[in-house]
Amino acid sequence: MRFGLPRSPSTSPVRRQNRRSSTFGLQSDSDDSNSASPYSDSDTDSSDNDISSNSFCYESESEVPPPPPKPSREPRDPAEQRYIEETVAAIRLRTRHYDPYEEWEKQTRKDAFRTARKEQTRSRLLRYEQQSQHRTQELQRLAAIHAQQLAEVQKQLASMQLQQQTDVNGLRERWQDQDKRQKDRIEATIRYEEEKVRVRLEAERKVREEEERRKRQEEERRQAEEEERKREEEETRKQREQEESERREKADRIHAEAEGRRLLGMTAADQDWISARETLKNLKAGPMKNVKANKQLKSAWSGLRRQITPKIGQLTTDPQSISRISQQIIEIARPNQPHGQDIYFALLSSLAKAILLQAETEVTAEKKSAVPLAQVTVNLLTSLDCFPAIFFAKLVQRSGGWPIPSTIPATDSDGTAWEVEGERIKAMGYRTSEEGVREGTGEYVARVTGIMRVYFLILVLPVQQPLEKMFQMPRFWTYFARMIGDARLLETAVAAQVLYAGLDVAGLEAKNIWGRQWVKMLELLYMGATQGINGSSDKLLGGQSPEGKAARVRVQLEIERILKAPS
Structure with a gap:
């Protein structure tokens, strides 16, 4: 039986599908020969392996059982054998078949390869020709560049030669100038040395002459000094x-003035400050120390002080209120059963402090509040024994030397130096303050x-009986006279502000009392505020601080x- 494949109905040599190597998927002869006895080699190998493997399981070869017999292959059916032979014959016939399409395809490939070879040769020759032309143009361009660079180099060399010649000429000229300067310097040095020798000789001559003249003058000076x-x-x-003689006269005059002041009851400013300072120190070292050291006295003193302090704060401008509060304070300080001396003096000190604290707070805010406070103070000064001295001592303590007025000296009232500057x-x-800030x-x-x-x-203020x-009132004149006589005080802002307060309170009344003399004092004070203290324009009343300037204007x-007010 023969097998054949149908031809393509197309007249062109184009195939619909690619031809496969084996249409029927059968094994080749070599495969048949290799697979003809599938059990031959493998069975032999397996049997040998079994024998060899079994030999390890037995003690001797005699114990190894014989291998099993090979299975016999069943013979093929004649029809099957014939079918296989026909199939193999058909395959062989198919492999020897002549295909025009394949021949045409082979020829086409050869023609295409030949055409490609010709095209490649032509393009390669064209590329070689273009490269040759490009190489020629590049060589020409490089030759032109080389010629241009050569010209530039020659031009640069010529310029460098010209510059070199210029430098050589310049160096030659500088060398000649340097040689000339060196010669001039040598000649100048020679002249300088000659001049120096001449000057030295001249100086030596002058020294000898000066020495002789000095000796003559020394002799004359000794005679003149003698x-x-x-x-x-x-x-x-x-x-x-x-x-x-003048000292004796001055001592006699001072003694006479002191005696006159003593007879008139007048004192100097430093004496007033020493007296107030000593009163304050005696008060602290005596009654105040004793009261604070004794718990019973301290408790009694604290209770009385707490009764007085609120009454000072209750003052008004009502005359009845002033009289009532004054009488209540007098009754507290001087009851029917008198206090002990220490408690009494300590209570007067607390009373003076309360009045001054009220003046610091209330009067600073409102000037009118000073009137009832001053009236109560006058009532207490006329009624309480020893209160004037204690009040003045506390006044000096709270405001320094301004109530006198006087500057604080460099030593204490007893003449000893202050322990610390803070004192x-x-x-x-x-x-x-508590933090130490002033x-x-x-x-x-x-x-x-x-x-x-x-x-x-x-x-x-009017009083029923004379005060200390x-x-x-004469103290008002003394105050202004002392202030005008001390230039150091007038230059401070405090002095200007205090003088304004004094003029505001009693300036007109002082004019009515002292008349022309008071006007002269005001003229001196006005000159210090406008023209300067003692005629010095850089030393004005109140100084140059903002507070001092404002107070100076108020004083003016x-x-x-x-002065404009009618007498």
Whole structure:
């Protein structure tokens, strides 16, 4: 039986599908020969392996059982055998078949390859020709560049040769100039050395002449000094005699003035400060110390003090209220059964402190509140024994030397130096916070001014009986006279503000009392505020601080108001 594949109905040599190597998927002869006896090799190998493997399981070869017999292959059916042979014959016939399409395809490939070879040869020749032309053009361009660069190099070399020649000429000229300068310097050095020798010889000659002249002058000076010494000794003797005479006269005059002040009840500013300072120190070292050391006395003193302090704060401008509060305070300080001396003095100190604290707070805010406070103070000064001295001592303690007025000296009242600088600052009236910070100038000026306004009102208020000399109206004249006589005080802002407060309180009344003399004092004060203290324009009343300038203007306006007022 023969097998054949149908031809394509198309007349063209184009195939619909690619031809496969085996249409029927049968094994080749080699496969048949290899697979003809599938059990031959494998069975032999397996049997050998079994024998060899079994030999390890037995003690001797005799114990190994014989291999199983090979299975016999069943013979093929004749029809099957014939079918296989026909199939193999058909396959062989198919492999020997001539296909025109394949031949045409092979020829086409050969023609295409030949055409491609020709096209490649032509394009390669064209590329070689283009490369040759490009190489020629590049060589020409490089030759042109080389020629241009050669020209530039030659031009640069010519320029460098010209520059080199210029440099050589310049160096030659500089060398000639340097040689000339060196020769001039050598000649100048020679002339300088010759001049130096001449100057040295001239100086030596002058030194000899100066030495001779100095010796002559020294001799003349010794003679003149001897004569001058004799003359000065004579003048010193005469001056000593004159100073001794003047000192005796001054001592006699001071003694006479002191005696006159003593007879008139007047004291100097430093004496007033020492007296107030000693009173304060005695008060602290005596009654205050004793009261604070004794619990019973301290308890009684604290209770009385708590009764007095609220009453000072209840003051009004009502005369009945002033009289009532004054009487209540007098009854507390001086009851029917008198207090002990220590409690009494401690209570007077607390009373004075309460009045001054009220002046610092209330009067600073409102000037009118100073009137009832001053009236109560006058009532207490006329009714309570020893209160004037204690009140004045506390007044000096709270405001420094301004109630006198006087500067705080460099030593304490007993002549000893201050223990620390803070003690002197405290004596000047400055207050320090718990953190150790001292109050500012503005706060200090306002506080002292409030206290002094109350003090000036005490001086001018009418009284039923005379007060102590430091609370009388003549003290007002003394205060201004001392202030004008101390330039250091006038230059401070506190002085200007305190003077304004005094003029505001009693300036007109002082004019009515002292008349022309008071006007002269105001004129001196006005000149210090406008033209300068003692005619010095750089030293004006109040100084240059903002507080001082403002207070100086107030003093000027107040003096003008007093002078314009009718007598």
